[in-house]
Amino acid sequence: MSPSMLFVVMLAAVIVAAAAVVVLRARRRAARTQAPSSRPADPFADIGETEGDPLRLKAGDMLDFGAERTWIRGSLRLSEGGAVWAEHFLEVEGERRWLSVEQDPDLQMALWTGRPDLELTPHGREVELEGVRYRLSERGSASYRSEGTTGLRAEGGMDYADYEAADGSLLSFERFDHGRWEPCTGTPVGRAAFTVYPSGS
Numbered sequence: 001m002s003p004s005m006l007f008v009v010m011l012a013a014v015i016v017a018a019a020a021v022v023v024l025r026a027r028r029r030a031a032r033t034q035a036p037s038s039r040p041a042d043p044f045a046d047i048g049e050t051e052g053d054p055l056r057l058k059a060g061d062m063l064d065f066g067a068e069r070t071w072i073r074g075s076l077r078l079s080e081g082g083a084v085w086a087e088h089f090l091e092v093e094g095e096r097r098w099l100s101v102e103q104d105p106d107l108q109m110a111l112w113t114g115r116p117d118l119e120l121t122p123h124g125r126e127v128e129l130e131g132v133r134y135r136l137s138e139r140g141s142a143s144y145r146s147e148g149t150t151g152l153r154a155e156g157g158m159d160y161a162d163y164e165a166a167d168g169s170l171l172s173f174e175r176f177d178h179g180r181w182e183p184c185t186g187t188p189v190g191r192a193a194f195t196v197y198p199s200g201s
Contacts, residue, residue, distance in 0.1 A: 052195060052196020052197070052198060053196065054101045054107065054109060054191065054196065055101060055103060055107075056196075056198070057075065057088050057101060057196065058075055058147065058148075058199070059072050059073060059074050059075055059088075059147050059148025059149070060072065060148070060199030061196055061197065061199050062196075062199070063090070063099070063194050063195070064197065065193065065194045066194075070090045070091050070092060071090070072088045072090060072099075072148070073089050073090065073091050073148055073149045074088075074089045074146065074147060074148030074149040074150035074151075075088045075147045075148055075150070076088075076089075076144045076145070076146055076147075076150055077144065077145040078142045078144045079143055079144075080140055080142035083102075083104065083142075084102075085100060085101060085102035085103075085104075086100070086101045086102070087099070087100050087112075088100075089148075089149070095113060095114060096114035096116075096184075097111065097112060097113050097114070098111075099111055099112070099189070100112060108188075109188065109189050109190070110170055110186040110187060110188050110189060111187050111189050112170075112184045112185070112186040113185055113186070114182065115184055115185055118183045120173070121181050122136070122161030122163070122173040122181065126163075129171060132165050132167075133165065134163035134164060134165045134170075134171045135163060135164060135165075136162070136163055137163060138160075138161075138162045139160060139161040139162065140159070140160060141157060141158065141159045141160075142157070142160065143155070143156070143157050143158075152176055152177070153177065156176060156177045157177060157178075158174055158175060158176045158177070159175045160172065160173065161173045169185070169186075169187065170185065170186035170187065171183065171184075171186070172184050172185075
């Protein structure tokens, strides 16, 4: 083989090798670009915990209490001075239930059930109900903002009186927009008591 022919063969080999390197690098870049989209999305990645964040609850979110699964129909955002808290009304049949959430300074949550069958008003420091004595723990007035389906105006005011029994059971009275007092009984719940599945909205 002549020197010129040998040079041509060697040059062709170098060109083929360079082209192979370019193609290999392009494929690696494409694989790196496509890899994140092939992984399943973590719906709780932005809050970093599988229970969800109770402070971010909103209408449309699903709550799983283990044996019970329900949805939030509407929410009230309440404020009194520098304190803020929320009440989230749940989709249930035959009764009125909601979850209250407050950071004061630790997270405090309670699951409430409306008691329209009771003819009680918060006019004393103690209230007895079904053999349990409740003592007044807090009362005041707040403003509210309504989201979703709550049965209330978009904005308004409310009065409340909260009572607590020695065993931790809760009794509360709320009065919206100068209406009648609405009694309800409640139970404190912990953060691990339910799982939050945020809605897409």
